[in-house]
Amino acid sequence: MTSPTPPAEPTYADRTFRSPAGLVGGVLLLLLVGWIGGDAVYRGSGRVPWLALAGLLTAVPLIVAFTLRPVVLVNDRRIRIRNPFRTITAPWTAVADVRAGYSSELFTQDGTKFQLWAVPVSLRQRKKVARQQTQKAQDDPYRRTSVHADVRDAKARIAGADQTVRELRELAERAGDGGADGAGAVVVRWAYEVIVPAVVGAVALVVLFAAG
Known part of the structure; x- marks a missing residue:
């Protein structure tokens, strides 16, 4: 005699809330920064390419963090808040x-x-x-x-x-x-994938300016 198959756990589809203006602004800023920084890396001389790379490493994660990253995901069981530097997950009962x-x-x-x-x-x-x-x-x-x-x-x-x-x-x-x-x-999780590159780029900028 075979045991009955346990019922599958219900799935909960997420609803997404985010700022359309933030998305558009973020994409435009990334294009502008990428164009200016890329031009400096390609055409610059001396320390300019390195300064441009360090600037890009600092600016790009921060732009993504404040414009493209923020989102609120909800379903019947919990809410997930993705802010620039943290992700907060909370059941509705909390x-x-x-x-x-x-x-x-x-x-x-x-x-x-x-x-x-x-x-x-x-x-x-x-x-x-x-x-x-x-x-x-x-x-x-x-x-x-x-x-x-x-x-x-x-x-x-x-x-x-x-x-x-x-x-x-x-x-x-x-x-x-x-x-x-x-x-x-x-549950609160820090967004190290954003924080670490921005900090590394800022440190590199400080070092390059101090060495100059």
């Missing part, structure tokens, strides 16, 4: 709150705060949404709904970062109500 003030922040049950670099808060966009809501209230003081109104644009009336934070907070609340079975501690 999350106390997610807020958006001047920046987007996650608070764990022990009071630790982590910033969500991939979800930047735009005060300008928030004020624009507030002005639109005020204008609508003035145009319709009795809160009457026009037959031409699109009632499906509720999310469009919320600033982008605030909408993302609301979704993350809902996931955390569902986990607190028993919607997620994942439990465990918050």
